[in-house]
Amino acid sequence: MKFKTYLLFFVMAALTIVMVACGTDSEEEETDNNDSDDTSSASAETDDSETTEPTELEGSVVIDGSGTVYPLMARLAEEYMITEEEGVSVEVGRAGSSAGFGKFLVEDGTDFNDASRKIKDEEQAKADELGIEVKEMKVALDGLTFVINKDNDWASELTEEDLLNIFRADGGVTKWSDINPDFPDEEIQTYGPNENHGTYEFFYENILEEQDLISTVNLQQEYSTLVKLVSEDVNGIGFFGFGYYVNNQDQLQAVNVDFGEGPVEPTLDTIAEDGDYAPFTRPVFTYLNVDMAKEKPQVLDYALYVANHVNEFAGETGFAPLPEAEVQEYVDFLEGLK
Structure with missing residues (x-):
């Protein structure tokens, strides 16, 4: 009788130990799963935040043309590189309107041509021949x-x-x-x-x-x-x-x-x-190679900066500003290229 009692006692003790061990393993597994879920959630949040951060632009924007427009465009370029996109180099030349169109209306030409007069018929014909879409933007008076x-x-x-x-x-x-x-x-x-x-x-x-x-x-x-x-x-x-x-x-x-x-x-x-x-x-202009703006994000970004800020810098460089409604038309056009 005593032997049976001892046997029953040992069996019950063994079962208790097994149940406790199983319970501990479940709790650890649950904790591990919770930790894994938290890590996944944090990782997802990190991924989401990374995808929403704006990408810094790099590369160059090449401008030539009018010596008259040069002070205004050079001022805009300087401000853009300092306050907007430090990774973008905006190069502004002043060969003259006609000489500038010669550099603009070629394959892989300049991104913009500043001009103190409107594009000529023969220049537009050259653009059409090369398949270059040109956008005229009045920048000041x-x-x-x-x-x-x-x-x-x-x-x-x-x-x-x-x-x-x-x-x-x-x-x-x-x-x-x-x-x-x-x-x-x-x-x-x-x-x-x-x-x-x-x-x-x-x-x-x-x-x-x-x-x-x-x-x-x-x-x-x-x-x-x-x-x-x-x-x-x-x-x-x-x-x-x-x-x-x-x-x-x-x-x-x-x-x-x-x-x-x-x-x-x-x-x-x-x-x-x-x-x-x-x-x-007289109005003065910059002419944008629209194809370059579509291919190179920094060119489109700079074009938008010019349209949005040109009136701020016109007066200090010796130009009368444009009506805001006229400027907004250029902004709307450029936004449509995104």
Whole structure:
């Protein structure tokens, strides 16, 4: 009897030990499963957060063209690289509108071409021939500004006709006294940008209406050279965009132009397509290679930055800003390329 009692006791003890061991294993397994679930959840959250982080852009954006537009585009490029995308290099050249189109309208050409005049029919035909989709974007308004030497105290106010006669081959004006007998009996020295520049083409085509320029006009590639020449020549008079005058007011003075209702000073307030300085006001542009914008994210991103911020920097670089509704049209177009 005692043997059976001891046997039963040992059997019950063994069963108890087995049950306890099994319970411990279950708890550990459950804990392990919970830990695994937590890890998976955390991993999923990490993956989700990683996929939503914006990707930093890299690469280059290549721009050339107008020397007139250069200060505005260079300022935008500088701000973009500092505050927006440090990994993107925006290179801005100033070969001139026409020379720039030569670099733009080729296979693997520049991404943008800045221009101080509209694209010509033959340039658009070249784009079509190459299969390049071009988007014209107006970036600001500029006022063609005539500048004279700081010591010139007689020609600070001239009529539109006076200015045209000074630069026209058949204008009949070679000396200051030809305009007004009270002016000095001295030869007028004329200066301007050369044929690579849209400013020259705007002046020749829109202002002179394609009449020949005076044969003695001194045409230069670099605007800085024009500033220097006029600043050192008391009998000199030159022309270029308002921005170059603004940045060199310490060396030059602008001619106030009488269009028929009294002299008008070129300023950011008078330079407008319907303003007091309207006869000498022109839009300036950048032209985008749309195919490049579709292929290279940094090009599209920079184009959007220009459209969204150009009015912020127009005034400080010597340009009148565009109406916001006009700018928004470019933003909408570019957003549609995403």
